[in-house]
Amino acid sequence: MSVATSNAPATAASAPESTARRLLRQTEIDPRMIGMIFALMLIWVGFDVYGGIVNGFAAFLTPRNLFNIFVQTASVAVMTTGMVLVIVTRQIDLSVGSILGFTGMVVGVTQVYWLPHIFGVDSPMIWITAVVLAIAFGALIGGFQGWIIAYLGVPSFIVTLGGQLVWRGAAWWVARGETIAPLDDRFSLIGGGSAGSIGFWASWGLCVVGIIAFAAAILAGRGRRQRFGFPLRPVWAEVFVGCLGAAALIWLTWIFNAYNWPTMIAKHYAETHHITEPPGGLKIPYGYAIPVLMAFATGLAMTFLAKRTRFGRYIYAIGGNPEAAALAGVNTKRIVMLVFALMGALAGISACIDSARLDSATNALGQFDELYVIAAAVIGGTSLAGGVGSIYGAMLGALVMQSLQSGMVLIGVDSAVQQMVVGLVLVVAVYLDTIYRQKVK
C-alpha cells in the first residue's frame, strides 16, 4: 500500500514538477526507500493502535518491543545483505538456513568440547576461534557450492537445494542430534541480552561517531564532485539529508537506551556491585545490543563492497548482462563463486548470533531461514531478474518482516495465520514493486 502511495507523484510526470518530486530529485533520496520506511511506519503504528483499541494496551511502540524486534532481525538482516548480491548475479541460494545450522553445530561442539582443552576453560581465545571457525566454514561451504555452480555449470537452484538437505543432515551428524549447551560466556554476548548490550554512554558515543562519519561522507562526496566540476546537490539538500540521517540515529539510540534491564537483574547487579538502589529501583539502560551492532557493521561493510569496490561493480555488471561482463574481461565465474562464498561466510556470522542468543546449538537452528532471507531481499526491492538490488533495502525488508511477525504475536494472531499473512505480504510487496518499476520506465 505504502509503495503505491509513494509513487503517486510519479504518475504526474508531464505536469510541472511538484514539491515532493523536486525534493526527491534534489536530495537524490531513493523513492523506494521512502516507500519502505513508510510501510514500516504503517505496520508499527497500525499494530500499536490496534493493540490499544482491541486489547486495551498499546504494546508495539514501546522501547522493549522495538529493542526485541531489532535484536530478532539481526540474524536475517546479516544474511540478506549477501542474498541481495546472490540474486543480483541472477542466482539463488536455498541453502543458507542449513549452512547456518551446520556451522552453528560446529561452533557449538568446538567451543564446548574441544577449545577449552586447547586454550583453557576461561580463555577469550575460545569465542574468537569459534567466530573465525564459523565464518571460515561458512565461506568454504558457500565457496564449494559456488564452484559447482560457476565452474561445473549446475544451476544454483539445484546445487543449493541439494545443499539445503546435505548441510541440514550434516548438522545432525556433527553431534547425533544432541543440543549443545551452554556455550562459552563471552561467545553468548554476541546474542545480545542484558550483558550483551553496550550500555548508555557507549551507545551515545557511537551515535555521535556515526553522525560525524555521516557528515564527513557527505562532505567528502561533495568535495570529490566539486574537484571534477560536476553539478552539485544544492546545499540545503545536503543539509536536509544530513539532518535526516542524524535524526534517525539519535532516535534509534534513544530507543535502545530507553529500554532498561529487568528489575530483578538490576537489583542483583546493584547488590553484587554494592550500589544502593534509588527509590523505584536501579534503572540500567541496555543500549545497543551487540547483534544489532553486528548487523549494522555488516550492512556498512557490504554496502561499501557493493558500491565502492571492483568486486561489487562486477557483481552488478554480471547481473545486468553476464555476456557483456565476460567480454569486458571480467572473470565472471570467479566472481559468482566468491559471491556464494561470501553468502556462506555471512551465514556463519548469523550462526554465531543465533546460537549465542539461544545459548545453545541445536540441530534445527536456522530452519526455514532461507525463505525469510530471500523474502527480505525481495521485499527490499531486489529483482529476481538480476542486476538490481540494494543492501539497505534488503535490511529494511528484514525489519518489515520481523515487525509483521512480532506485531502479530503481540496482538495474539494464530501462528498459522501469521504464516499466511507473511506469505501474502511477500507477494503483494513484489506486485507493488513491479507496478512501480513499470511506472518509472
Added chain:
Amino acid sequence: MDATVSPPSASPLVVMKDISIAFGGIKAVDRASLDLFPGEVVGLLGHNGAGKSTLIKILSGAYKRDAGEILVDGAPVAIDNPRDAKKFGIETIYQTLALADNVDAASNLYLGRELLTRWGTLDDAAMESQARKVMGRLNPNFRRFKDPVSSLSGGQRQSVAIARAIHFNARILIMDEPTAALGPQETAQVGELIKQLKAEGIGIFLISHDIHDVFDLADRIVVMKNGQVVGSARVQDVTKDEVLGMIILGKCPPGATPGLGAMQ
C-alpha cells in the same frame, strides 16, 4: 593474397590464418584468412550468418578458435579470452554492443578497467569525468551520465560502446555494425572518427551491411559466404555491383583475389 594488396613499406598489424570454428557441427568459420595493416580500414562484408561476427569474435577473444593462427606484429599470439586481446591493443564494438544495462555510461566505459583511488576503491568521479570527455567527442548532446544505459536510446547506447572501444588507445579496432542504430548526423560523426583514427595509424575492421558506407570508408574489402572467404579486393579495383555478386553468388570478379569460398 596480400601480395597484390598490401600497402607499401608496412608489415601487417594482424594476420589471421586459416581460422576455423564450428558450433555443434555447423562450420561458422571455415579456414578463413584476413590481414590488416596500420592505418588501414578493411571492410568485412557478407550476408546474414556468413560468419563475420564469429570471425572477429575469435580475434577479440570472445570465442576460442578450433584451428588456425593469429599473428600480431608478425608474432604468433595466444588469444584465449577478451583480456588477452585487449593486452594486444585489440578493442571491439560488438554487434550486440555488450553493455551492462543496469549500470551507467561511465561504469560501462571502464568495465573491467576501473579507475581506482589510492585506497583501491572505485574512483567514480574520475571515471565520470573521463566519460564526459570522450562522449563529448562522439555525441556532444549526451547528458545522461547518471542513468543506467538501459534507459538510453539505441544510438546513445551505441555511442557508449564506441566510446569504450576508442578510449583505451586501441591499435586494432573491430567495429561490428557500429552505426546500425545511429541517426544520419551521428553516422557521419562515426565516419569522421574512422578517418581520424585511420590517420593516427590505427587498423580498423569494419563490418557493415551498407555497401556505400564501406566503399566510402574502407581501403580494402573482404567478402565472406557460408563461413569462407569469397575474396578480397582494394575498393578501387572493383565495382559495387561486383561486390554484390561476391556477397550473393560468391562470384569472384577479376579485380579481386579469390579465397576458398569463391565459386569455381
